[in-house]
Amino acid sequence: MNAERQSWKEVRDRIRDQILDRTYAPGDKLPRDADIAEQFGCARTTVQRAMQDLSDTGLIERKRKGGTHVRTDPVSRATLDIPITRLEVEKSGATYGYQLIDRRKLPMPRDIAAKLEQVEPIPMLRVQALHLADHNPHIFEDRWVSLETAPEILDVDLTRYSANEWLVRNKPYTRFDLRIYAISADEKIAKMLATEPGSALLVIDRTTWIGTATITSVRSFTVPGYQLLASN
Template sequence: MTQVSETRAARRSWQDIRDEIHSRVLSRRYKPGDKLPRDEDIAEELGCARSTVQRAMQDLNDAGIVERKRKSGTQVRPDPVTRATLDIPITRVEVEARGARYGYQMLARGHEMTPPPVASAFGLSAPEEMLHIEALHLADDAPFILEDRWVSLGTCPEIVDVDLSVQSANEWLVMHKPYDLMDLRFYAVNANGEMAARLNVSEGAALLVIERSTWIGKRPITTVRSVTTPGYQLLTGS
């Protein structure tokens, strides 16, 4: 190894390699389910030691970005969940993990200009046309989460061709659109007439609301307002 390459390798930390691989996942150079090159091949490409790649891959594995298996190598998780203080769950998986039968109803779908609260959530200087979806997630045929979602057509043009009456936007986005920035808010509301009717609760019932917006770089992906039924619990872990 030449002195130049030795110096280059010494300067590439495992965090640098981790961030490079993560960036390739976010940009979909490595897509969900793809098998990654061997550690030694990545080490040669990026000019670092194999042990540096192994340390980076272990961190990505712990974060839920990739999955490493002895003898079969490393692949991007088909259902990536980025480790954070709070993860974005797939609601279907959430319901099934509780031992309930999952159901889903798309209530409305259309292309609309973003109203001021949505434009503000994304930091837009002017309204944009986005996909607006209203949906109801069910557990054992009972309302579970009422979802009001806006999806950017700039970062997610493929969603136009997805049958969202069959697969929820929540699940499609988690599976296909990893993010690198998220804003999250929790607050309580009292159910108004429409919420009460759709969630089958008493008008005035206290409900937990989760608002979440995600970006890839500075470009918005989606913002969603999820109103949950009484007794909903959000579990976290790392």
């Protein structure tokens, strides 16, 4: 595999597969990061990032001077790889499209402030956008972005590059809240998603932080029949 193309997530998954298939059993010591990097043909920093994620999810334990071991009592922790909608659509075999509906700096409403654990409302960037699959509505997202945590987004051309993709690639999070629920489409959402009012829609409501600072809060309304796949 080309070292320049191999991501830390791919390296993480390969190491995790070796643990799950008992190449490395509970309690076993893993090779040094440098040896894994040579084995996989990637940078050592890529291995270190992969190992950190495996440690964060409770599968391995790393100790200074003690090396890295597979945990004998793995800890199950919630993790979330936020999907890039463009890649999600393209992976399904459909042609991706994107429309910026609205972009403006606004004081956040009090319900958003409460969700983001803000005592007082502060100005944020509100971005509303429609993701398309084969020219048909796929996901409508209503997003609030912190201008304290992500001020660079003001310089991003959001008519061409979605806030979803930019944030995933540029603003890693340390904490998240995720809510998934169903609603009946009102007239506005039904029109946006080209469906009938009252249609059952899946809503994905997600907020991310870095430390105690909010990065973004987004409510994604999906078309009828949308399927969410989670795996580990």
